[in-house]
Amino acid sequence: MSTYIRKNIIPIIIETVFILSCFIVPKEYVIYTNFLFYLSLLVYFCITKDFSLKEWLKNMKSGKQFWKQVMITVLFFIAAFIFTIILENSFPNFSTGSIGLRRDNWPTLILFAISTILLPAITEETFYRKNMISFQSKGMLLITTLLSMFLYALEHSLTVWGIFLTMIWALPLSISYIKTKNIYVPMTAHFIGNLLGNGIDVIFTVISMI
Numbered sequence: 001m002s003t004y005i006r007k008n009i010i011p012i013i014i015e016t017v018f019i020l021s022c023f024i025v026p027k028e029y030v031i032y033t034n035f036l037f038y039l040s041l042l043v044y045f046c047i048t049k050d051f052s053l054k055e056w057l058k059n060m061k062s063g064k065q066f067w068k069q070v071m072i073t074v075l076f077f078i079a080a081f082i083f084t085i086i087l088e089n090s091f092p093n094f095s096t097g098s099i100g101l102r103r104d105n106w107p108t109l110i111l112f113a114i115s116t117i118l119l120p121a122i123t124e125e126t127f128y129r130k131n132m133i134s135f136q137s138k139g140m141l142l143i144t145t146l147l148s149m150f151l152y153a154l155e156h157s158l159t160v161w162g163i164f165l166t167m168i169w170a171l172p173l174s175i176s177y178i179k180t181k182n183i184y185v186p187m188t189a190h191f192i193g194n195l196l197g198n199g200i201d202v203i204f205t206v207i208s209m210i
Contacts, residue, residue: 004134007050011127014040015155022099022158031101035111037155038119041127051126059184069180073189076172081197084165097159109205116198121191128152129174130183145174 018037025033045051059066088096103112132148134140153166173186180186 007048007131008127010044011041011131012151014044015151019154019158027100028102030099031103031108031111031115034099034101035115035119038115038123041123042119045123045126050131051122056184056187059182060188066182066185069176069182069185070188070192073172073176073186074192076175077169077189077193078196080168080172081193084168087165087168091161094161095159096162096165097157098162099156099158103205106209109202109209112205113198113202117194117202118191121187121194124152124155125173125177125183125187125190128170129177129186133174133177135181141178145178149174 014037018033021033022030042051088094101108101112101116103109128148128151132144132151134144149167149170150163152170153163156166157163173190176186176189177183
């Protein structure tokens, strides 16, 4: 347990600072604090060697079995996202409390692209799945998985309804990691999902700015 706490205490502190900043920093500057949040986690995980780009690339080259697991995860990740959209539209009066990211000029658009496509796949999977989910026992597995999903959601939304919806996004990623015990499967699936979703947003924003 002490090892588990030591592994996660710094990332939890970083997340806490970021969440508090969302109530203090003007909305137009959250794009910067959001980027700093992910960058801080990335630096920390590189220092602790919890993340390895070399291992990620090695897994990507490992063959059909890896990519089969990735694509299954992507499909369920997209399905979870579509399901939450349906729920959100079914209850339009419920606030999701989503943390908005301004992207009305080239610098903020670049930060948006980096901090919504690449960095979340690396940092969120390393933090919320690899480091937070414990296989010590079935009880610990259930508790730590729910805790990881909650913290993942809290980083995206600031209302009970929004947290519930975002926890649904985390479910297929969590199950993927638990089933495969290979963090690079949900990490790659998360990257692909972000690329499809936020990548389209970036393209349309670029078109509107040209």
